[in-house]
Amino acid sequence: MADRTRELIDDLLLRREEAVRLAEKRAAERQHPKGKLTARERIALLTDPGSFVEIDEFARHGSGATGDGLVAGHATVDGRPICVHAQDFSVFGGSLGEASGAKVNKVMDLAIRTGVPVVGINDGGGARIQEGVTSLARYAELAVRHTNASGVIPQISLILGPCAGGAVYAPALTDFTVVVDKLSQMVVTGPDVLRAATGEEITLDDLGGARVNATVSGNAHYLADDEPDAIDWVKTLLGYLPANNRDGAPEYDDDTAPEVTASDLELNRIVPDGANQGYDMIDVLTRVVDDGDLLQVHGAFAPNMICAFARVGGRSVGVVANQPRFGAGAIDIDASEKAARFVRFCDAFNLPLLTFADVPGYLPGLDQERGGIIRRGAKLIYAYAEATVPKVTVVVRKAYGGGYAVMGSKHLGADVNLAWPTARIAVVGPEGTVQVLHRRELAALSGAERAARERELIAQHQDSPYPAAERGYVDSVIEPARTRLAVTAALRALRGKTSPVPARKHGNIPL
Structure with a gap:
């Protein structure tokens, strides 16, 4: 009986080996x-x-x-x-x-x-x-x-x-x-x-x-x-990634430096003084996440929005950030849908969300309006509002209008909101504010006189993060060099977060 069993096993192995060999050769x-x-x-x-x-x-x-x-x-x-x-x-x-x-x-x-x-x-x-x-x-x-x-x-x-x-x-x-x-x-x-x-x-x-x-x-x-x-x-x-929505993502030893490093100090010099000057948000992100490692998702699509996986304190996070290098970081249809899908994935698999905002708002234009920026732009608002994972936001520079609200603001349920001293939070920028509030005054002037008065008014309406901080919309205004330490501490504090949700079958995202 044992011999017959051995023959059957050998035959099975031979059949399997021959089938695989022929298939692989072909x-x-x-x-x-x-x-x-x-x-x-x-x-x-x-x-x-x-x-x-x-x-x-x-x-x-x-x-x-x-x-x-x-x-x-x-x-x-x-x-x-x-x-x-x-x-x-x-x-x-x-x-x-x-x-x-x-x-x-x-x-x-x-x-x-x-x-x-x-x-x-x-x-x-x-x-x-x-x-x-x-x-x-x-x-x-x-x-x-x-x-x-x-x-x-x-x-x-x-x-x-x-x-x-x-x-x-x-x-x-x-x-x-x-x-x-x-x-x-x-x-x-x-x-x-x-x-x-x-x-x-x-x-x-x-x-x-x-x-x-x-x-x-x-x-x-x-x-x-x-x-x-x-x-x-x-x-x-x-x-x-975790294996499933009930497991945690792989964790690694938290060997991040406990004090401000030379790399951290470079954050103090990255953002240009000019409000309209571009810079690479990647240079900011790599100085905050562990080992500077980012795995971008959809990197070749809608480059005005960055979506990436990274680790902070040895744990996986999803990073969403405006990219000032492209379109000043304005949110268009593609950027909104790209980020909304990424946010919802992170929420489904319990990955905390780390948001960096430098946004002039939603992109205006005929093509955007006719393309459905209202309906499709609402997807990102929905995604952030629906997400129950820990959410930490850093306002780096400008955060205007709907762009401020949607990019991980307190009002959409963010847990910890930080801002750099360079942050400007307002309905519109100072130039737009002057044109709306002082248009009659400026219309009565001309030439050099008008230009000088316009510069004076813009200087008076310069925005800062402090009005938002006074209202609790920003938890802390921090030195850029301390961003890594502040973000790491916030995410550690939020590890036990729970967030009850209403009983329902599912929501109706504006698809």
């Missing part, structure tokens, strides 16, 4: 000439060596290939468990069929049950035409799972080839999408369909290439140089 022959990795190579690059355990490796539909064009299972990344699935473009162009769709759904169910992140590697042509409605059914079932997993486990998508048609809505439902320059495409309808429908001529890259999705449409959260860069970004991202 995949390599088709992928490598295109400069692309195979599904298994991608999983090996993402996961810890020897940790990947495959499920349904012998699954097939009819007389199709073993595995049915999808590799799926569970593994670890830096010792922490994840679930992963990867489309195999060498089998039916990576299209999703009945068997491969069932595998994706199974691994999604496993991720939800066990409370671990799921990473999907997309490289395929969408629903498998040969299998008709069953392939469509699998995509719809997958959409339900992505929806149920939203806010419960982190969901990450890598687009490492084509992703077209209804297939794009699976990664669109996940939390983060990564594309590779000159390799990835995401489109609902390709150039041929567009040409037939509208007569418009356009290339696939111009329609839905990686750069377009990362910089114009905002569908992608990171634009990688190549596949290893994309996978490395995902591994770094996972290091900031």
Whole structure:
């Protein structure tokens, strides 16, 4: 009996080894000439060596290939468990069929049950035409799972080839999408369909290439140089995130300096004296967070708003900041939606929010008004007001009008609000105030006399953080060099924060 068992085990191992070898040989022959990795190579690059355990490796539909064009299972990344699935473009162009769709759904169910992140590697042509409605059914079932997993486990998508048609809505439902320059495409309808429908001529890259999705449409959260860069970004991202909405994010030793350092003192000189002079907010942020490390999200999209993961005192935080280098840091439609989604993700997974404000307000203009800045700009207000995680805000320079209110103000529920002496908090800037309050006086003057009086009035209406501090809207006006220490102390004090919310099924965010 033992001999027979040994024979069966040897046969199983031989079948498995042969199936994997043939599949990998075929995949390599088709992928490598295109400069692309195979599904298994991608999983090996993402996961810890020897940790990947495959499920349904012998699954097939009819007389199709073993595995049915999808590799799926569970593994670890830096010792922490994840679930992963990867489309195999060498089998039916990576299209999703009945068997491969069932595998994706199974691994999604496993991720939800066990409370671990799921990473999907997309490289395929969408629903498998040969299998008709069953392939469509699998995509719809997958959409339900992505929806149920939203806010419960982190969901990450890598687009490492084509992703077209209804297939794009699976990664669109996940939390983060990564594309590779000159390799990835995401489109609902390709150039041929567009040409037939509208007569418009356009290339696939111009329609839905990686750069377009990362910089114009905002569908992608990171634009990688190549596949290893994309996978490395995902591994770094996972290091900031909890496994699920009930667990805490990984914590590291708090080895931050307890006193003001030379790097801290540089904050005293970063902001220019001129209210309209630009500077790089990244230079501020890297001097406040641990080791100066920031992982930007949506970095190529809406650059007037910074969203990034970092650590303060060894713990993960989400950072939201205006970027004066672009559009003076004004909030437009894209910046509002970018930040709103990021804030809601952080809130769902209990990551504190650290906000740095230097904002002239919402961006005015015909295109913005007609594009829905009222409705779409309200998303960021909603996100901050809804968030119950610890919220700490630093007003660096200007904070005017609706921009002041929305960027983590006390009035939207921020816990600790700090301001630099350079902060200017008001409805509008001094120039706008003068034009509104003194327009008749100025209209009666002309030439040099008017210019001199205007300068005098602007000097009289210079704003400061102290009126807001007098009303308790700012908890403390601090020396810029003490920002790191003040932020760290505030977040430590807020670790036990609780915030009851009204009983309801869910709110109705202005989508």
